[in-house]
Amino acid sequence: MEKIKAISYGVGVVGGYIAKFLLEKEGINIVGAIDVAKDKVGKDLGEVLGLERNIGVKISDDLDSALSKSTADIAIHATSSFLKDTYPQIASILEHGVNVVSTCEELSYPYVSEPKLAEKLDAIAKKHQVTVLGTGINPGFLMDTLVITLTAPCERIDKIEVIRIMNAATRRLPFQKKIGAGLTTQEFQQKIQKKQITGHVGLEQSIAMIAGALAWKLDDIIIESVEPVITKRLVESKDIRVDAGKVAGLRQKAKGIMRNRETIVLDFQAYIGAEEEYDAIRIKGVPNIEQKIHPCVHGDIGTVAMIVNAIPKVINAPPGLLTMKDLPVPSATPENMRKYVKTE
Numbered sequence: 001m002e003k004i005k006a007i008s009y010g011v012g013v014v015g016g017y018i019a020k021f022l023l024e025k026e027g028i029n030i031v032g033a034i035d036v037a038k039d040k041v042g043k044d045l046g047e048v049l050g051l052e053r054n055i056g057v058k059i060s061d062d063l064d065s066a067l068s069k070s071t072a073d074i075a076i077h078a079t080s081s082f083l084k085d086t087y088p089q090i091a092s093i094l095e096h097g098v099n100v101v102s103t104c105e106e107l108s109y110p111y112v113s114e115p116k117l118a119e120k121l122d123a124i125a126k127k128h129q130v131t132v133l134g135t136g137i138n139p140g141f142l143m144d145t146l147v148i149t150l151t152a153p154c155e156r157i158d159k160i161e162v163i164r165i166m167n168a169a170t171r172r173l174p175f176q177k178k179i180g181a182g183l184t185t186q187e188f189q190q191k192i193q194k195k196q197i198t199g200h201v202g203l204e205q206s207i208a209m210i211a212g213a214l215a216w217k218l219d220d221i222i223i224e225s226v227e228p229v230i231t232k233r234l235v236e237s238k239d240i241r242v243d244a245g246k247v248a249g250l251r252q253k254a255k256g257i258m259r260n261r262e263t264i265v266l267d268f269q270a271y272i273g274a275e276e277e278y279d280a281i282r283i284k285g286v287p288n289i290e291q292k293i294h295p296c297v298h299g300d301i302g303t304v305a306m307i308v309n310a311i312p313k314v315i316n317a318p319p320g321l322l323t324m325k326d327l328p329v330p331s332a333t334p335e336n337m338r339k340y341v342k343t344e
């Protein structure tokens with residue numbers, strides 16, 4: 001089989017990390033790159049990634065022209081969190097007969113917030129015989145796919161609780177910005193209200209994906225208000241310094257309610273200076289299951305790996321819109337990427 005041909009769609013921080021990782025991997029080539037940022041369009045991908053060599057792929061703001069030079073098997077899409085923003089981009093990739101794996105949080109389980117767009121994407125993907133998947137570290141793995149996997153040895157489940165606590169100091173700058181690091185409490189509340197910062201997007205999707213896997217019909221998904229975490233001491237990252245009394249990040253909780261009980265509870269905390277970092281999953285049932293990953297999985301490294309490792313599974317999958325719960329058991333791709341692609 002020829003090398004897998006990939007398009008890099010959205011060469012921001014995460015798309016850039018993914019592109020760099022793909023350039024190191026065997027069995028896959030980047031054949032095109034798309035972005036709208038004025039300081040990137042027209043430049044060689046290598047230059048935009050800060051490499052010392054040119055790749056021979058110019059960043060274009062036009063998918064048609066990027067695909068006129070080469071066909072592609074898959075597009076790695078990393079532009080935005082909300083499906084109403086990413087829908088036209090993803091639909092157009094699918095219409096070109098190219099599979100999509102995207103970091104778009106709402107796409108990880110779009111049936112809750114955007115059921116109509118989900119239906120349309122499924123129809124377009126089926127018409128063009130390609131597959132579309134939204135994934136990443138969270139949503140996509142730590143607070144949903146991993147939780148679902150841990151329910152496999154359970155006979156009965158009464159309640160699921162998931163906590164992710166991370167020190168945001170080691171995360172990328174756009175992430176630190178979206179959790180409000182460095183703001184005053186008032187600025188934080190205003191920006192959250194005006195949707196100028198989003199906080200974490202995906203708790204609703206993770207709860208719905210877990211419920212979907214267990215065939216639980218939830219009565220409600222309650223997204224609690226986003227709470228700023230105020231630091232009592234000076235904390236800092238490479239890019240941001242947060243003085244005592246300012247916002248270091250946030251805490252968000254969401255609950256899936258079934259038969260008047262809190263059945264799925266997700267607790268997400270990300271702030272600069274968090275001392276104990278972990279991912280914990282507690283399943284109350286028969287048997288009880290408790291799992292703690294300590295320190296927590298690094299969000300940016302984990303996202304890059306989740307996206308890249310999903311590539312062969314998406315290429316192998318039947319056409320349509322899929323979520324992580326529909327794919328085979330997730331796994332790494334340490335070998336040549338072609339080894340993971342089914343050949344007829």
Ligand SMILES: NC(=O)c1ccc[n+]([C@@H]2O[C@H](COP(=O)([O-])OP(=O)(O)OC[C@H]3O[C@@H](n4cnc5c(N)ncnc54)[C@H](OP(=O)(O)O)[C@@H]3O)[C@@H](O)[C@H]2O)c1
Nearest residue numbers: 010012013014035036037079080081103136137138174303
């Ligand atoms: N599921 C997960 O676990 C997970 C993990 C990490 C990140 N994410 C999500 O992935 C997305 C990307 O993150 P990031 O940190 O890389 O953000 P970023 O640095 O802002 O990168 C996004 C890039 O896409 C470009 N872009 C925006 N609209 C576009 C369009 N219509 N067509 C082509 N390019 C477009 C942006 O250009 P401009 O700068 O000009 O707008 C920017 O270069 C975010 O929504 C983030 O929340 C999800």
